[in-house]
Amino acid sequence: MSSYSWQKSSYTGPNGNCVELSRPRGLVRDSKDPNGPWLRVDVDSLVHAAKTGRFER
Secondary structure, eight states, rough: OOOOOOEEEETTTTTTOEEEEHHHHHHHHTTTOOSOOOOOOHHOOOOOHHTTTOOOO
């Protein structure tokens, strides 16, 4: 896993709660737990779902 770097969203609030995306692309993790688990994702599909409201309650 050491070959990945991680980047938080530019929309991260002052509390720092957000997800981070890996570079190279394809992994997502919780920024509060950088040593915790990560998910392999199709980033384009994830971003599209978020932008179209798929995750809104």
